[in-house]
Amino acid sequence: MKILVTGGAGFIGSAVVRQAVGQGHSVVNLDALTYAACLANVASVADDPLYAFEHADICDRAAMDHILAQHRPDAIMHLAAESHVDRSIDGPGAFIQTNITGTYTLLEAARSYWEAQGKPEEFRFHHISTDEVYGSLGAEGQFTEETPYDPRSPYSASKAASDHLVRAWAETYGLPVVLTNCSNNYGPYHFPEKLIPVVILNALHGKLIPVYGKGENVRDWLYVEDHADALLTVLTRGQLGRSYNIGGENEARNIDLVTMICDLLDQHRPDAAPHADLITYVADRPGHDLRYAIDPTRIRQELGWRPSVTLEQGLAKTVAWYLENPDWWQPLLDRDGVGARLGKA
Structure with a gap:
């Protein structure tokens, strides 16, 4: 199969590209190379004959028409997106x-x-989206594919709108689509503005580790390589017109997640004081959803997929990767907004 992957130089997109090439698919990586993109993410497959790269913006219709006509893909996996909630508050x-x-x-x-x-x-x-379109949960319950949309941030509202467009094009024009909504991803090549890489890199540099509010917000954490595997499973075996929620089955409060990372760093890079001493609570961002949790029953029952990596295993892998790959993350620290507190509106 030849797959056009939009946003294939980003965090999740690059994991899909690497895994798809590894599975023997031909892949065309289409990316605008905005601030969070990094071609080093796909360096391991860049010279593979199954891989091709196109530098283009999905908003450029002429470029999209040309690339599709030139490469003639069998499928499109649409991952290109602005995705950082804080940035969406700062500049929607x-x-x-x-x-x-x-x-x-x-x-x-x-x-x-x-x-x-x-x-x-x-x-x-295949349209790839987020669980944030469903809004916020209380202490109980999980998001299913039938949960009503209730986005709370400019980011989640924009993704909800894109989900609705995809469904409308399927209903109105018959375009063959599948959709997925995932929980929070983490793992190697995660751009250093999101929570887990911020914690790791701030701790390594002896900087304060900012935690919003009281750190009680709960997320379901999905290891990015598990997510890539799930996405390719849905692409090749999912039912046409169907949506699938993809979760990691790994819920954790932010403060517990941060503490787990600090404990791992204490083991691998011990300092004079425990890294958890760097934790500082900061004013919460506006509209910060309390809890997300995904019910993955549909993808498990229909496609036989479940995550293979626990949160403890995934965090250990992730911390080890960042410790071993400073040549990847060091140049990214100078990019616009990285390390700054965004979304203070």
Whole structure:
């Protein structure tokens, strides 16, 4: 299968690219190379004959038409997105442009291409989204595929809009689509503005580790390579028109997650004082959802998929990777906004 992956130089997209090539698929990596993209993420497959790269913006319709006509993919996996909630609070315009207008542009290009190819039955447009579109949970309950949408941030609202567009193109035009909504990802190559890499890198540099509010927000953590495996499973075996929630089955409060990372660093890079002494509580961001949790019953029962990595195993792998790969993350620390407190509106 030849797969066009949008956002393939980003965190999740690059994991999909690496895994898809490893499984023997031909992959076209389409990426605009914005601030969070890094071609080093796909260096391990860059010279593989199954891999190709296209530098383009999904908002550029002419470029999308040209790339689709040139490469003639069997499927599109749409991961390109602005994804950092704090940045969406600080500057929502980029999220509206990329996540909504970009998805619309890509859908129209995909529809035109699919129709020009004679509407092949095997074609798939796989839209990758987030559990944040469902809003916030209390202490009990989980998100299912039937949970009503209730986005609370500019980021989640823009992703909810893109989900609705994909479903509308399927209903109105018959475009063959599958959708997935995932929980919080973590692992190697995670851009150093998100919680887990911030904790690791701040601790390594003896800087304060900021934790929003009281650290009681709960997330379900999904190891990125597990997520990539799930996405390829849905692409190749998922039911047309169906959505699948992908979770890690690893819920944790933010403060407990941060403490686990500090304990791992104490083991591998002991300092004069425990790294947890660097934890500092900061004012919560606006609209901070209390808890996310995914019910993964559908993907488990229909496709036989479940996560293979526990949170303890995944954090150990992630901390070890960052300790072993300073040449990857060091240059990224100078990029715009990295290390700054965003989303203070």
